[in-house]
Amino acid sequence: MTKLGVIADDFTGATDIASFMVNAGWKVVLFNGVPSGTFDAQDTDAIVIALKSRSIPVNEAVALSLSASAWLKDQGCQRQLFKYCSTFDSTAQGNIGPVTDALMKFLETSATLVCPAVPDNGRTIVHGHLFVKGELLNESGMQHHPVTPMKHASLKKLMEAQSVGLCGIINLDKVKNHPDELETEIEKQLANKARYFIFDVLDNQDLLTVAGATANFPLVTGAAGLGYAIATLDKKSTESGKQAMHIDACGAGVVLSGSCSAMTNQQVDFYQQRASSLALDVEKIIHDPAYLDIVSQWVISHAGEPLAPMVYATQPPQIIELIQKHYGAEFVSEKIETFFSSLAQSLARAGFNKFIVAGGETSGAVTQGLNIAGMVIGEPVAPGVPWTQVLNKQQWVILKSGNFGNQDFFQQAQEHYHE
Template structure:
């Protein structure tokens, strides 16, 4: 089959969310973790990258390699999937992706869309709201890696692009496709290369999907527009029914937590309240990282096969501040990823077959350490998307989740869903 769309996702959890929704709709959407492994074997191809938070030059290489791989695999169109709140810094990397993909398409204009109304992340008149408040007045104002102090998405993204970003407002989208297309034509005829569409509600997103199908722009967007666009493109593509990956994998389970913040703290507390043991790693410990990994695995070894346990780098807010003051925000995050990825690989070698990983960047690091190149996402569950099964003679069930999403009991419920009834 000819892939109708190739999606470059900026992190692993977002890639699985999109693929899980598509698979649930009967659309084959394999997820690849390595550009070299991409093959044209689905209606939609999803390449999971770690381009969200890496330095600009590294992100440029990842996105370019991804675009080239998806082109080679025969994808008819390309899109870049960013997280719902368009988490980034003033240096990038969302604007970078828009510029690069537009250049590859001969300067074709870019349709951008942030937000995820279903999860109370919306964009109205160009301003981003998170849980009903301007993002600059929400908990994301103090995000340790991408603090969001400017709610004006148009202004913020314009700092990442060579030319300013224009706005296709909710008021124009209310007028229907003809009005939206007329405004698009006016803006692009006037030289606009990047146009951000409001996402005040699901109606705005649905209209933006119609517009994307009509004008065939480069698409750089968050989950709902990417999902709607991919679904529409694949709907009429002839394809055999997907072969479902097994939903349940037998074997011991564990949880790795690299995310920080109140959601992660509540989920760890909820897991502990059900009687599960937690090992918290001290990122300021002076021991060499291989020794810290070895100690964690020694702690885990006698517990494998008994009750699932968790290993976390999450700490109380004051401890997080101390770690970041000593190591820097990026340095602290990277150290946590190195430790947990090493532990993840060691747990697999010791028999773990069901693994929950909390944190988008942590998920990327752990998957790389596991050597997984391709997975099939499982359809969305009441506990969210992010469930997948690796390929190979000894498959693993994984649940890769955003650190900011999920109920307090998500770790235990996810492990139950992955294993035997």
């Protein structure tokens, strides 16, 4: 039986956790959306289903997630993990809380884990507060996120505002110094009506402790670090699960950046000093039907250069706010995503076979444009950001969540090509 079924709320999150589990020695299959038929998973440790449910209406996110959960249950997955971003991207309306509640009801469990910690990427939890590289979540740049601005760092406040139950917090002293008391502490807090358990996590050892303490939970929720911890605790996990991937240097590559995160802004600034780059004109995306062909031809004209050309919608928060005030946030986001989807499709027809993509929504759009049903997970360029090969195609895609990677990420990704 497959040990774990993962429901990811966007495509980059799906590749993120799949990569972490592969690095822990598991064999992982990733599907783009809920498969229509059954899957022979006898040699698979985990199945990951990538949804596009992070920022859609709550009822749609719940319905999609329940469909994925039912399919995973039918495939015999022993446990399930609802995977969201390590910056807990969600508003007071959801979607993390409502999806978690719906999955808990469907899987008939009264308790779950809330664990966005990924120490390898600087995501830690102290006194129930989420930190990003030492800064409180709401002071890390995420307070300016155009779709899910994070105004608090308290996971308890964030979760209880959008769900139907209470959070129980288990502090760092208990996790580090008294792991043998965690089972008793969980029982005590369950008696006090806690439904969602938040453990303090500073390092990977803490994460392993937390994963062990909640190993009997039918459903857990969290980020990629939790997937890694669960796979690492599995006695059969070995280094042999890692897959070397040959990324053919033949053909052309392109960088497509739609994320407006602080780190992606740095990555775009760094890369545009070294490679041909084109900033998208939102007005033209909205009003000029010929703009797609103009951008496609620009990319094609720069295909032979040492570094792949970059097309980006990444902008500083203040510029994004002005555009959104004029047209509306959802309208602008939808237009940009549709443009990236069509651009990827156009470039694939022109012979481009390597796509380096930044941003969860952008990644979802590109995978739709390329009609990707599933992928093989390969080597990481940064923790949680692997190169992937599209199933049955000589086509490679790397999908990066906004805040992941160092400033030279786009260039670093191209160093993995093989002659």
